[in-house]
Each structure stands twice: as structure tokens, then as C-alpha cells.
Amino acid sequence: MEINLLDRLPQVKRDPKARAAQKTEADRALAKQFGRDFFDGERRHGYGGYRYDGRWLPVARRIVEYYQLPPNARILDVGAAKGFLMYDFLQVLPGATVRGIDVSSYAKENAHGGMGSLIDIGSAEKLPYPDKSYDLVISINSIHNLPLERCKNALREMERVSRAHKYVTIDAWHTEEEHQKLLDWILTAETYMSVDDWVKLFADVGYSGDYWWFIP
Ligand SMILES: C[S@@+](CC[C@H](N)C(=O)[O-])C[C@H]1O[C@@H](n2cnc3c(N)ncnc32)[C@H](O)[C@@H]1O
Numbered sequence: 709m710e711i712n713l714l715d716r717l718p719q720v721k722r723d724p725k726a727r728a729a730q731k732t733e734a735d736r737a738l739a740k741q742f743g744r745d746f747f748d749g750e751r752r753h754g755y756g757g758y759r760y761d762g763r764w765l766p767v768a769r770r771i772v773e774y775y776q777l778p779p780n781a782r783i784l785d786v787g788a789a790k791g792f793l794m795y796d797f798l799q800v801l802p803g804a805t806v807r808g809i810d811v812s813s814y815a816k817e818n819a820h821g822g823m824g825s826l827i828d829i830g831s832a833e834k835l836p837y838p839d840k841s842y843d844l845v846i847s848i849n850s851i852h853n854l855p856l857e858r859c860k861n862a863l864r865e866m867e868r869v870s871r872a873h874k875y876v877t878i879d880a881w882h883t884e885e886e887h888q889k890l891l892d893w894i895l896t897a898e899t900y901m902s903v904d905d906w907v908k909l910f911a912d913v914g915y916s917g918d919y920w921w922f923i924p
Pocket residue numbers: 742786787788789790809810811812815830831832833847848849850851853854
């Protein structure tokens with residue numbers, strides 16, 4: 709079902725028009741390497757400094773409560789980046805087994821709080837884990853970085869490796885105005901569509917988990 713489990717994150721002020729006026733194909737290409745420039749370079753190439761500040765802790769708490777995860781839950785974060793959410797899951801559930809996967813070696817090497825050793829380098833469309841091996845598979849703003857067919861595989865893979873819960877957030881829009889804002893804002897995304905089209909796609913690929921939208 710559609711549910712915002714990120715509602716305890718601080719509101720971030722974004723200026724899509726300013727980014728649209730500035731961004732070039734070269735900026736997008738650099739961002740898509742998901743290296744230092746994307747995480748810790750200039751804002752026009754990504755986060756402009758991706759540092760742990762605890763903002764994901766209330767989100768981790770909310771998710772653990774919502775899914776009533778047991779103390780020894782197995783949790784997989786797809787697109788784990790520097791492991792901030794993984795780290796916070798472990799603050800909430802110290803007995804959990806937490807794993808992450810990301811394409812970025814830079815993020816793994818610069819992961820927070822020892823999370824690097826728990827992050828595998830790989831892509832969401834081919835998860836190196838057995839069927840039904842996690843209680844929760846979560847992916848925040850990551851699988852839309854794959855082109856459509858590979859993005860579909862990523863959803864199938866989330867479904868396959870989960871034995872209970874799945875949660876994904878992705879680039880989407882409800883209205884033409886939101887569509888334009890997203891086009892202005894995006895740097896790395898390859899697959900983005902209206903919320904109605906995403907919901908149809910979830911059904912087509914057999915994704916039965918929960919979802920929410922990134923709308924700048
Ligand atoms: C916008 S960041 C989101 C990071 C983190 N989940 C968060 O919400 O802060 C997108 C992440 O997806 C990762 N990524 C991009 N393509 C990916 C793929 N094919 N498989 C897994 N991760 C990918 C990037 O390296 C980056 O860490």
C-alpha cells in the first residue's frame with residue numbers, strides 16, 4: 709500500500725528551477741558515477757556533502773514499529789549509500805542483522821559507523837541473497853536510477869529476497885506541475901513516471917510491498 713514512512717524526516721528546501729537553469733549533461737554524467745562528486749562534491753553534482761546527522765533515526769524507529777519487526781530481524785537496504793539508515797536500524801534493534809547493497813565503492817569506503825563491512829557492492833537488479841532471506845527489504849530513492857527493464861528486475865528481486873515486508877520510495881508525480889519539478893530536479897534517475905503508472909508497474913512485476921514517492 710501507499711504509505712509515507714519517511715514523515716519524520718526534516719523538510720528539505722529544494723529549488724528545482726535553480727537546478728534546471730544550471731545543470732548540464734556533464735553534471736548528470738558525473739553524478740551517475742555515484743562517486744565522491746555525487747556524495748561529497750558540489751550540490752550541482754548530488755548531495756553537496758552527505759554526512760551522518762541522525763535524521764534517519766526517527767525513520768528507522770517508525771519503520772520498526774510499523775512492521776513490528778522482531779529484535780532479531782533481518783533487514784536489507786538496497787541503495788544503502790553510506791549506511792546511515794542501516795546504522796540507525798541497529799540503534800533501534802541492536803540484535804538485528806542488517807545488510808546493505810550499493811553500486812558505489814566510494815559510499816562503502818566512506819560508510820558511517822563501521823557499516824562499510826556490511827555493505828555489498830552490487831546492483832539492485834541482481835541481489836546476491838537467497839529467496840526469502842530478509843524480514844524487511846527497503847530501498848529509498850535508489851532503484852529509479854536503473855533504466856525501466858532493470859528497474860522492474862530490481863522490484864522482482866526485492867520481492868524474491870523478502871519473506872515478509874518490502875518498502876520502496878521512488879521518483880514520481882501526481883500532477884503536471886510535479887512532473888515538471890521532477891524533470892527540473894533529477895540528476896541520476898532513469899525511470900520516473902506518474903504514481904498511477906508506478907502502481908500499475910508494481911502489479912505487472914508482482915511487487916506486493918509498500919511504497920512512497922520522491923517529489924521535490
Ligand atoms: C539518492 S541516493 C539514496 C541513498 C540512501 N538510500 C538515502 O536515501 O539517503 C541513491 C543511491 O542509490 C545507489 N545506486 C544507484 N544505482 C544503484 C543500483 N543499480 N543498485 C543499487 N544501488 C544503486 C547510489 O550509489 C546511491 O547510494
